[in-house]
Amino acid sequence: MAVVHRSVLPIRSQEDIVRVRKATRESAVVQGFSLVEQTKIVTAASEIARNTLDYGGGGEVEVTLFSEPPRRGVRLVFSDKGPGIADIEQALKDGFTSGSGLGLGLSGAKRLSNEFSLQSKVGEGTQVTIARWR
Amino acid sequence: MPSAAGQTLRKVLAQSQKELLGDWLQGQLAASTLRSDLMKENELREQSRELLALLQTATQNGSLERIDGTDWTAVREFLARVSRSRAQQGFSSSDTATFVFSLKEPLFARLRADLGNDAQALADELWATGYLLDRLGLYTTEMYVKGREEVISRQQREMMELSTPVVQLWENILALPLIGTLDSERTQVVMESLLQKIVETGASIAIIDITGVPTVDTLVAQHLLKTVAAARLMGADCIISGIRPQIAQTIVHLGVNLSDVTTKASLADAFSIALKRTDANLSRYSGAAT
Numbered sequence A: 001m002a003v004v005h006r007s008v009l010p011i012r013s014q015e016d017i018v019r020v021r022k023a024t025r026e027s028a029v030v031q032g033f034s035l036v037e038q039t040k041i042v043t044a045a046s047e048i049a050r051n052t053l054d055y056g057g058g059g060e061v062e063v064t065l066f067s068e069p070p071r072r073g074v075r076l077v078f079s080d081k082g083p084g085i086a087d088i089e090q091a092l093k094d095g096f097t098s099g100s101g102l103g104l105g106l107s108g109a110k111r112l113s114n115e116f117s118l119q120s121k122v123g124e125g126t127q128v129t130i131a132r133w134r
Numbered sequence B: 001m002p003s004a005a006g007q008t009l010r011k012v013l014a015q016s017q018k019e020l021l022g023d024w025l026q027g028q029l030a031a032s033t034l035r036s037d038l039m040k041e042n043e044l045r046e047q048s049r050e051l052l053a054l055l056q057t058a059t060q061n062g063s064l065e066r067i068d069g070t071d072w073t074a075v076r077e078f079l080a081r082v083s084r085s086r087a088q089q090g091f092s093s094s095d096t097a098t099f100v101f102s103l104k105e106p107l108f109a110r111l112r113a114d115l116g117n118d119a120q121a122l123a124d125e126l127w128a129t130g131y132l133l134d135r136l137g138l139y140t141t142e143m144y145v146k147g148r149e150e151v152i153s154r155q156q157r158e159m160m161e162l163s164t165p166v167v168q169l170w171e172n173i174l175a176l177p178l179i180g181t182l183d184s185e186r187t188q189v190v191m192e193s194l195l196q197k198i199v200e201t202g203a204s205i206a207i208i209d210i211t212g213v214p215t216v217d218t219l220v221a222q223h224l225l226k227t228v229a230a231a232r233l234m235g236a237d238c239i240i241s242g243i244r245p246q247i248a249q250t251i252v253h254l255g256v257n258l259s260d261v262t263t264k265a266s267l268a269d270a271f272s273i274a275l276k277r278t279d280a281n282l283s284r285y286s287g288a289a290t
């Protein structure tokens, strides 16, 4: 996989989430995504970034622009050192929330991405990877 | 107890304050980084004088290695104030740090003049002084960033207050055109102002237009759904307009259920539906009356 560009952004505040969305949008534009594709990856990024902040207690995201001809895409790896997720299957269920959300962030982000993976260990933290390509 | 390194610095600050100020100001005024467009010479002179005086006091008893103690409180407060005001005046962070770093040259010159023959003592003294000024410079930069953040959040607050425009489009019809990011505290303010206006006007239809909202994620959707539900309890129906094709697709993928809400692509479509509904109501009422 050829990495075209890689950067890391903090997720510590509400404003950081806005910055993550902006960086994701810009990356998607650089990669030539259509408006629909841009909107999908930006929305997925928004969901996971907010989880990182709200449930993970903050963390960071690594944004990678990659090129695997004929594919070009954006991959985002979110990580936090929060409480972790005890029951991953449950967390991924539509409508499950331990807070007061709609419980559609993880499952929705998964549907909006071409690639999705979630690693989590109780007491150690959570890592969520999403990617979209064209 | 003051340590050995720093003796000369203390002496210079105490005894040659005036000369030091003269040299320092001369250097700052001649520097290519001078921003006479942003700040008057008087103000620069006053700030420089004050910092030297505060440094003299702080170094008399305070440690030169750490600036977080109580001996340094006055210096820290002063630098925080200067950084913030410079951030607001439009100085860059390096302009601001340069104010502190530029003191090195005249100060080092004085130390050299004083200790010229004693290479070891001079080296120690230069190191301690350089280290101290680096600390103070970094602190200044930190405070500068804080100052900028304050400017930004103030602007955000101002924008938040500006952009809660609930407009009455027609008798019984309100519109709330939303613009920008919706996931901040702003959403709450905006939605409450809509509900308030429904009470005041007795409107029966409220159009929430999200054309200007770039991203509709589950949090935004939840806010919208809550508002629609609250408006309904108050007797008003909501129409959400400005759902572009890419937003519609994304909402479906997220799994958010908007099927109980009337949605339209444009504000114009929503308005025409709203007119029909209110007209229909009117004719039904007049029909019933005759």
Ligand SMILES: Nc1ncnc2c1ncn2[C@@H]1O[C@H](COP(=O)(O)OP(=O)(O)O)[C@@H](O)[C@H]1O
Binding pocket: A047, A051, A052, A055, A056, A080, A082, A083, A084, A085, A091, A092, A096, A097, A098, A099, A100, A101, A102, A103, A104, A105, A106, A107, A126
């Ligand atoms: N980074 C994380 N750390 C800990 N728990 C998480 C994290 N991300 C998600 N979760 C858990 O997964 C649940 C489902 O998340 P999500 O689908 O985004 O729904 P919501 O955010 O509405 O609760 C959350 O309620 C939370 O319990």
Ligand SMILES: [Mg+2]
Binding pocket: A047, A050, A051, A101, A104, A105, A106
């Ligand atoms: Mg979520």
